[in-house]
Amino acid sequence: MSNVIVLTGAGISAESGIKTFRDSNGLWENHRVEDVASPEGFIRNPNLVWDFYKQRYTQSISVEPNGAHLALVKLEKHLGDKFHIITQNVDCLHTRAGSRRIYEMHGRLDSCFCTRCRTHFKIEDIDLAVQLPHCELCGALLRPDIVWFGEIPYYLYEIEELLKNSDYFLIIGTSGVVYPAAGFVMTAKLFGAHTIGINLEKPDNMGFFDEFHLGKCGELLPPIVDEMIKHL
Numbered sequence: 001m002s003n004v005i006v007l008t009g010a011g012i013s014a015e016s017g018i019k020t021f022r023d024s025n026g027l028w029e030n031h032r033v034e035d036v037a038s039p040e041g042f043i044r045n046p047n048l049v050w051d052f053y054k055q056r057y058t059q060s061i062s063v064e065p066n067g068a069h070l071a072l073v074k075l076e077k078h079l080g081d082k083f084h085i086i087t088q089n090v091d092c093l094h095t096r097a098g099s100r101r102i103y104e105m106h107g108r109l110d111s112c113f114c115t116r117c118r119t120h121f122k123i124e125d126i127d128l129a130v131q132l133p134h135c136e137l138c139g140a141l142l143r144p145d146i147v148w149f150g151e152i153p154y155y156l157y158e159i160e161e162l163l164k165n166s167d168y169f170l171i172i173g174t175s176g177v178v179y180p181a182a183g184f185v186m187t188a189k190l191f192g193a194h195t196i197g198i199n200l201e202k203p204d205n206m207g208f209f210d211e212f213h214l215g216k217c218g219e220l221l222p223p224i225v226d227e228m229i230k231h232l
């Protein structure tokens with residue numbers, strides 16, 4: 001059976017009601033990215049950053065996975081260990097939809113960790129009414145478990161192994177602008193994968209796609225998955 005690897009970006013959650021980044025003119029929910037998504041921004045104004053991620057977390061649990069997330073769950077049920085998702089999204093909608101083999105390379109909104117002892121906590125176990133949450137073990141400031149600009153994404157070693165061994169690489173709802181994720185299609189293609197893009201507009205790294213489907217992934221992905229299930 002073939003190995004199928006999927007890379008998802010903000011576009012897969014758009015039909016659930018979460019705004020993408022590029023659609024907001026480089027702003028993230030009206031904030032400058034360097035203010036809310038960089039270590040320097042956190043040092044400058046931890047109150048603002050914590051308020052921002054508390055809101056993002058609350059928003060993420062108020063929306064539901066859509067047909068594209070569910071199509072990927074169906075494909076995983078069919079392929080088992082031969083299927084993995086790499087996501088740039090932090091909204092946890094793949095997990096809530098029922099996907100299991102997921103690498104959340106930019107972190108997740110439902111988690112935070114201590115800036116000193118690095119212990120991780122679930123956001124649901126934190127008192128969000130407290131302006132700046134602190135570690136119950138060592139007392140230091142907690143921070144959101146999000147990979148900010150200038151930080152190294154999670155699971156890069158595991159991801160590289162997946163890409164080298166993929167037969168099909170699907171790239172869904174991502175603008176192909178932010179590296180290293182934007183370069184994954186090139187690696188997968190160089191190692192022999194058939195690469196398939198699904199996006200509302202042409203992404204920047206289009207040159208490495210063998211196949212491209214223009215439109216909404218909530219509509220396009222379910223029939224593509226059904227076809228794959230027939231043949232894989």
Ligand code: OAD
Pocket residue numbers: 008009010011012014015020021022023033037088089106147148149172173174175176177178198199200201203215216217218
């Ligand atoms: P972007 O906002 O850059 O791109 C989203 C893409 O999804 C765009 O190309 C849209 O055209 C497309 N899109 C929108 N709605 C769609 C739909 N219904 N179906 C299919 N495609 C749709 O988001 P990402 O590429 O995920 O980093 O951004 C990458 C990273 O940049 C993010 O993970 C984030 C950001 O700064 C961090 O948070 C570290």
